[in-house]
Amino acid sequence: MRNENAEGESGLGLRLTVLGTRGSAPVCGPEYAEFGGSTSCYLVEAGNHAIILDAGTGMLRAPVAFPDPPAIILSHWHLDHVLGLGMYARLSKAGAKTNLYVPASSDQEGRKMLDGVYGPPYWPLVLDGYGGTLHVHAMPQELRIGSVSITSMEGNHPGGCLVLRIAYKGKSIVYATDYEHDQLSFERLAAFARGADLILYDAQYADDEYDTYCGFGHSTSGKGVELLRASGAQRGLLVHHDPTSTDEVLRRRERDLACDAVRFAREGEVILL
Ligand SMILES: [Zn+2]
Ligand SMILES: [Zn+2]
DSSP: OEEESOOOOOSOOEEEEEEEOBOSSOOOSGGGTTTOSOBSEEEEEETTEEEEEOOSGGGGGSOSOOSSOOEEEOSOOOGGGTTTGGGOGGGGSTTOEEEEEESSSSHHHHHHHHHHHSSTTTSSSOGGGSSSEEEEEEOOSEEEETTEEEEEEEOSSTTOOEEEEEEETTEEEEEEOSOOOOHHHHHHHHHHTTTOSEEEEEOOBOGGGHHHHTTSSOOBHHHHHHHHHHHTOSEEEEEOBOTTOOHHHHHHHHHHHOOTTEEEOOTTOEEEO
C-alpha cells in the first residue's frame, strides 16, 4: 500500500466525468456527435483528490488546475490509452506536479517504458523535458490517496490490462476497460466488482459480432448487463466504443439492452455518486 498526499476532504462523494470513451483509435464527424470520438480518459474526483483513468485523446479536455496534484493511472500501454498524455497542458505548466501510475514492476521500468512511447523518433520531447514535474510510479496493488483507496486486479487482454476499483466514503467505481470475458475472467471480475455503485465495462462489440472478434481482448454489451446482475452493482456504463460504431449504432444497441441501469458512455457526461 502506498500513501499519497495529506487529506483534502469535502462532503461530496465520487464525481465521474467522461472525457473520452472511444476504443482503438479516435474518430470525428457529425455521426459521432453524441457519444464522442476521443479515446479513453475519465476524471474521477473525490474531495480534493483527482484521479484520471487512462490518458487517451480525451486527456486534451482534462482540467489543468486541481487543489492537489492529480494521479493519472494507465490501465495498460496500448496507444489509445496513452496518446493524449504528451498534449496534456498541465505537464508543461511550471511548478505543477503530476503523479503518473503505470503498469510496471518498478518505477524505473515504468519510466523506461514511458520514454519508449514519448521521445524521438516518435515524439519530439521526452516527458522529462516539459516545464512541470511528472513523477512516474509503478502502480501498486493498492494505492491510497488521502481516504481514496484504489485497488487493482489483472484483467484479460493481450499484453495485460489493470482493472481498477476506486472507493471513497462508501462509494465505489470499477473501471474494466479492454477486458475480454471467458467463464473464469467473468467470474473473477464479478467478484472484484461486487456491490460497486458504478461499473465501466468494455463493450466494444455487439453480442452477434463476438464470434468474429473472439481473442481480440474486448467484450460485449450483453455481457455488461450480465456483469451488473452477477456483481450486484448498481449501474453500468459501457465504454471503449468501436471506431465504426456511430451514434445511430450505439443508440440502437442501447435500446436493445432493455436495461435502464446500463447505458453507453457519452463524452462530456458527469455522473455523481
Ligand atoms: Zn483500448
Ligand atoms: Zn488495449
